[in-house]
Amino acid sequence: MILFLYALLLFHQLHTKAENTPCQKMGDPKYPLLSKDGDVTIGGIFAIHRKETLPSFEFTQKPQHLLCSSVNLRDFRLAQIMIFAIEEINRSESLLPNVTIGYRIYDTCGSRLSTMSATIGVMNGQDFGQGDRCNGHPPLQAIIGESESSATVILSRTTGPFKIPVISPSATCECLSNRKDYPSFFRTIANDYHQSRALAYIVKHFGWSWVGAVNSDNDYGNNGMAAFLQIAKEEGICVEYSVKFYRTDTEKLKKVVDIIKKGTAKVIVSFVSFVEMGLLIDQLSIQKIAGFQMIGVESWITTKNYITPNSFHSLGGSLGFAVRKINIEGFADYVIKEFWDTAFPCSQSEGNSSQYALNCSRYEELLALKNYNEDIPEQRYASNVYKAVHAVAHSLHSLLKCKEQEGCEKSLTIQPQEVVEALKNVNFTIKMGDHVWFDSTGGAVAQYEVVNWQQDSDGLFQFKSVGYYDASLPPLQRLMLNAKNIIWAGGQLKKPSSVCSESCPPGTRKAAQKGRPVCCYDCIPCAEGEISNETDAINCKQCPREYWSNAEKNNCVSKNLEFLSFTEVMGIVLVFFSLFGIGITVLVAILFYSKKDTPIIKANNSELSFLLLFSLTLCFLCSLTFIGRPTEWSCMLRHTAFGITFVLCISCVLGKTIVVLMAFKATLPGSNVMKWFGPKQQRLSVLIFTLIQVLICVLWLTISPPFPYKNMKYYKEKIILECNLGSTMGFWAVLGYIGLLAALCFILSFLARKLPDNFNEAKFITFSMLIFCAVWITFIPAYVSSPGKFTVAVEIFAILASSFGLLFCIFAPKCYIILLKPEQNTKQHIMGKTTSISY
Structure with missing residues (x-):
């Protein structure tokens, strides 16, 4: 408790001593470059020079003053516009009437060291008299500056504890928007x-x-x-x-x-x-x-x-x-004459001494600009300084409770913090028409x-x-x-290009180059069936199922429909052979009809022969149903017509084979077998065999008939339009029944191949069935393995080959005898050593 009382007493004595001690400056004072006294004062800090020569720091003697060189014309103009704005306000009767604004403008020479020195100088003011006391209040109301962000950070951090408002016309660093670190900072430029x-x-x-x-x-x-x-x-x-x-x-x-x-x-x-x-x-x-x-x-x-x-x-x-x-009206004229006559402390005229008794040599570089004003039209920051000065003036106007008739209350003491709060609320329009106000960060729009x-x-x-x-x-x-x-x-009039990789055109996609930025990439063509219809596509898009990419890979087009058509070469060839077969069959039928009374025609059962020729004509015709665009009706017709006509054809051949066997049996002594297989029985057998196939086809069409089908399995780029079998069981039943009759016919004809005739019908039937079975046995694997329209072509080929085989093997020998060997077309020659056969 005693220690606490002692400390409190000591603190009181020290505080009392500080209040009664006159203010003293340590070291040489730093004087402003440009200054003027007034009722209120605004400080200015600008880098009017850009280069600074440092003295020797050997500490053997007192360091000399820093030397500045190389005029920074831009900041010099900012200092001039600050003075111009202050003089304009001082002449105004509406803004701060009867109150004059003074200024003290310091040069930082573009140096961080001088920025700190200028900041301390502007805050301390001039020399103090013996009676002046240190009251802790700075001798100015606001500071305009700095022009660069880093220097403004130094300025704002130094003035921050004293709550002196700093308004920068050009410091744009976003870091200065932090109101916690820079609560008294404002700027008339955006961050x-x-x-x-x-x-x-x-x-x-x-x-x-x-x-x-x-x-x-x-x-x-x-x-x-x-x-x-x-x-x-x-x-x-x-x-x-x-x-x-x-x-x-x-x-x-x-x-x-x-x-x-x-x-x-x-x-x-x-x-x-x-x-x-x-x-x-x-x-x-x-x-x-x-x-x-x-x-x-x-x-x-x-x-x-x-x-x-x-x-x-x-x-x-x-x-x-x-x-x-x-454009600030009047500023160009001001910087040419009035500034140098009134605001500038040194003149080139002989006999003119500095009002501060300074060496005029320090202003030599500035004096060289006395008559130069070509840069003024491009002084874009000038308006920002102009706004900053007017913002301070409007703040002081409200704090001094100025009125047009009565003027301002000069006796009021203005604290820096009050100016800060007043600046937050300024809202006015300058004479050039620009609206001035500060947002929540102290910046402008x-x-x-x-x-x-x-x-x-x-x-x-x-x-x-x-x-x-x-x-x-x-x-x-x-x-x-x-x-x-x-x-x-x-x-150049053409815009330059600056890309790591050129844009990928439609039809390609971007592929990043390993280890490089995302803007560096290769252009990879889209895969088949994929497209990109925009420049610099990231990914290619898959075309819908029935569509495919065009050659440029930039658009989806309908897939080509593939089917065996009448117009393509393969279709034309098959049609030709179909019509050729029909033509030959018709010619054979005409020949047989014209020679129907000859022995060779009678000996070979003319009724079955004509029925066989008719069925062969149908077989050639049914091959045409496989060509062309598949439809619902064509799909059902092609398979059923094929099955029925071939059964009709094989039934006729089977009937002829049975007739040959029965005829041979009938020639044997005591045999009466032909009465069991006469013309009626022959017709009935053909009808029954055919009706069985018709029944199979009706069941097939009833349960699950063939139908048009778009096959996309074999090819991705095209659609095979084919006939789906519907019920595969129905198809193989039709084909199997044909095969059964063909096998039976082959067996019977093979057994009768050596019958003792000069013209052995069974031998030719054997050959025809051998060709027929060979064709259809090879057809099955070819049919299963052939894709698309080739499946149909294989099926047509099998129909035509088997039909031509039957036609030539059975009827060619007869036509040869009729046309080229008429002398052999006799009953005696045909029967040979056998006895007469009656059909």
Whole structure:
């Protein structure tokens, strides 16, 4: 308890001592480059120079001041527009009436070290008098700056504990949107999340799937490129390489340029800061590297002093997003005369001394710009600074309770935190018509202009607007491009191609190359029966069952229907032989009819002969039913007609064979067998044998008849239109019955082959049955193994072969005797040594 009381007493003494101690600065004070006193003060931090020469740090003597060189014209203009906006507000009677705004603008020289020094300088203010006390309140209400993201991170982290609002006109890193880390940060430009998406969308829009990526090795470049790479991956864009460098690492820059030169990607996304881009352009120009389509960001795409004859050779046709250009009325005139007369502390006129007694030599580089204003039309960040100054003014206007008639209450003490809260609620329109407000992250709405580096007919370089990106619009309407107005890299009018692999045309599919990004692939033709009807298809689609792919594999067409038709060569040949057989059979019938009274006709049972010729004619005719497109009726007719006509034919042959045997028996003494197999019995046997086949066919057609069938088993690319047997049992029953009669006929004729006649009918029947059985025995395996229309052809061939065999074996010898050997057409010659036979 005693220790606690002692500590409390000590703390009270230290606190009292601090309050009564005058403020003192340690070291040499850092003075602003440009300043003016006022009732309220706004700080400004810009990289007005881009190079810094460090002094010796040997610690043998006090380090000298840092030396800055190489004017950064863009940031110098930002400082000028800040002063211009402040002077305009000071003259206004409606905004902060009777209140003057002062400013203190510091130069960071593009150095992180100087950024920290400038930040401390702007927060501390000038020298303190002996009576000034350290009250903990900064001597300013807001800070405008920095122009780069990394420097702005340093600035915001330093000012954060003091809750001083920082408003940047050009720091776009998405990292600064974190309100937990940067609660008092605001910006009049959108964060890079939108620009990263826009970059991916523009690459996707032009069909570039293979790009290179370069970024600054700082918060701006790293965060912006990380967002782009993520979105590019989602959009199917492949990145060949992603490299980065920082402005002080010359060797790394040369390696980056070497990678660009060796890369195959023709499109390069450059998320590079203003300073780094200048160095990259210099290296590209030195090595005369050209032909790459550069896609840039707002930090450098509209920098006027970057577009020169040398740089245009390397970067001509560059395309990128720029801050919308807004013309600020009166600014061009201001920077030529009024700024140098009133705001600038040093003049080239003789006898004019600096109001701060500074050495004017430090302003020599700036004085060289006194009459230069060609870059002003492209000062796109100027409006952002203008908006930032007016946003602070509107915040102060509300905090000072300003009224048009009464002015503002100058006696009010304004805390930085109050300005932060007031900035969150600002909502006004500047005189150029733009609406100013801050979203929940302290940023502005993303609105970009798409510009293209072009050279006009007069040889002048320009940034031509070719579209826009507006994040406030619906997703599909955000990006608008006028491609016909774009001049591409190398001055080409045709859009360059940048792909790892060319697009796969319809009829092919993409196959990834092993170990390479998904944008690198081979184009594999679709397999038979598969198609792809779109470019860069991932997979081929299987055609429906009755369809097949065309030759180009890009469309499904109906499969060809295959059947034995009358128009093809095979069909014509078979029709010819069918008609030929019919013709010969008819001629034989005519011949037999004309010679019906001759002995050879009578000796061979003319009635059965004519019936056999009729059945053979039907057999030749039934072969025609197998040719042509199968239909329901043709399928039923072809098999039943074949079965019935062949049974009729075999029945006649069987009848003739039996007659021969009976006739021989009848010649034997005491035999009366012919009365049991006379003409009536012969006709009846033929009828019975045929009716049995008719009954089998009727049962077949009743139970499961043949029907047209699309057979897709043998061929994938075509459909065999054939007749399905329906009941296979019915088919084999019909065929088996024919085979049974043929076998019986063959056996009987074989037994009678040596009967003692000069003209032995049984011998010829034996030969015909031998041919018939041979044909149909070989038909079965050929029928089973032949695919498609060849099955039908085999069946027709078997019908024709067996029919011709019967026709020639049975009737050819008789026709030979009738036509060429009429002297043998006598009863005595036919009977030979046997006795007369009466039929």
